[in-house]
Amino acid sequence: METIIIKKAPEITNPEMETVYKHSFPRVARFVKDMGGSFDDARDIFHDALVLFIEARSKNEFVLQTSEGAYILGISKHLWSRRNKKGVNSVYFSDMDKEMTVPSDYYPSVENQRLLRFLKASGKKCLDLLRSFYYQPSNLKELATTLGYPNEHAASVQKYKCLVKIRESIKQRSLMYEDFLK
């Protein structure tokens, strides 16, 4: 199999995502079915694997030593295995699969879930702005307009304000929580 090196792949578009979905889901569905899983299990595992694939291809240099479909299947196997530690059927990992990893913090901690709920209710604008800066830079111009900033530069200045605002907000919440526990 040819080694494909994708250098900082552009952000995935919805039509591209749809194509990957159509090509890769059947393979993952067959794997999950063979492992004794349901349609819903397959959908959940596949969606997480797709998130991890999109994340990996947005890194500076993503070396894809296999096809996109095989990569997504490999990640799905790891996700399945993590979810079903006591599963009856053991998962077969090829050498290529073994090289793939799922970040240990992929599933958000209870604390992060709680903080995110709070931030979505109190500062969604800042969350959206920071998300664009770190994960969707090409969307920044459009977002700046949507959020009411005159241009990208104004949005850039706002970035650090948002960073500090959220940081201080978390700090206050943590202190309150500590007081509550005392």
Add this chain to the structure above:
Amino acid sequence: MKTFLNNALLIEQYLQEKLSTGDRLLFEARMIVNPALRKDLNYQKKVYSLIRDYHRQLLKADIEAIHTKLFNDARNLEFRHTIEQIFKAV
């Protein structure tokens, strides 16, 4: 506020390993004498992890929308049929 902003910028550059060796050592020395700076750094790391979780959440919502479209759009009947066949009880 300006001091806060500079401190956020500096922390970001430190975490992204964008500081020169001299600036990095200076920053690390400042963290030793100023525990509040170390705390800010930890809280800022938390912000980055929350933004990443938020991004993943929205990405999953986009994927979920594609799923709904593929399974409800008449143009994708063949795809839907393939998946249904896989889970059909034997």
